[in-house]
Amino acid sequence: MSAANDLSNDARRLKDQAAASTDRVATDAQEELAKLRAQVERLMQERVTPALAGAADQVSDYANRAREAVEERADALSETVREKPLMAIGIAALGGYLVGRLMGGNTYVYPRDRH
Numbered sequence: 001m002s003a004a005n006d007l008s009n010d011a012r013r014l015k016d017q018a019a020a021s022t023d024r025v026a027t028d029a030q031e032e033l034a035k036l037r038a039q040v041e042r043l044m045q046e047r048v049t050p051a052l053a054g055a056a057d058q059v060s061d062y063a064n065r066a067r068e069a070v071e072e073r074a075d076a077l078s079e080t081v082r083e084k085p086l087m088a089i090g091i092a093a094l095g096g097y098l099v100g101r102l103m104g105g106n107t108y109v110y111p112r113d114r115h
Helices: 002-083 085-103
Strands: none
Touching: 002 085
16 A cells, blocks of 8 residues: 555645646746836836827827818908808808709608608
């Protein structure tokens, strides 16, 4: 029975060694992940965040320019309408007529009787 005890003891030792190795590997992996996380956070703070801030400033600048251009065009159109109201009414009527023709008369509010 001594051989069976020796095998049992060897198996127990191997099991304990495997558990210890697994614990070391898990601890090492957690430490490496923590280091990688710290590096990613540092890179985000040093490079990505300033780049995003610069892009946001640029987009905001473009939006302001576009808004100003639209406002200028709207002001110019309003001034033209004030200066030439009959022409503005004529253009609006012509536009309405063209839209109506393009729609082809298929803009019924109520369906036709289908008797």
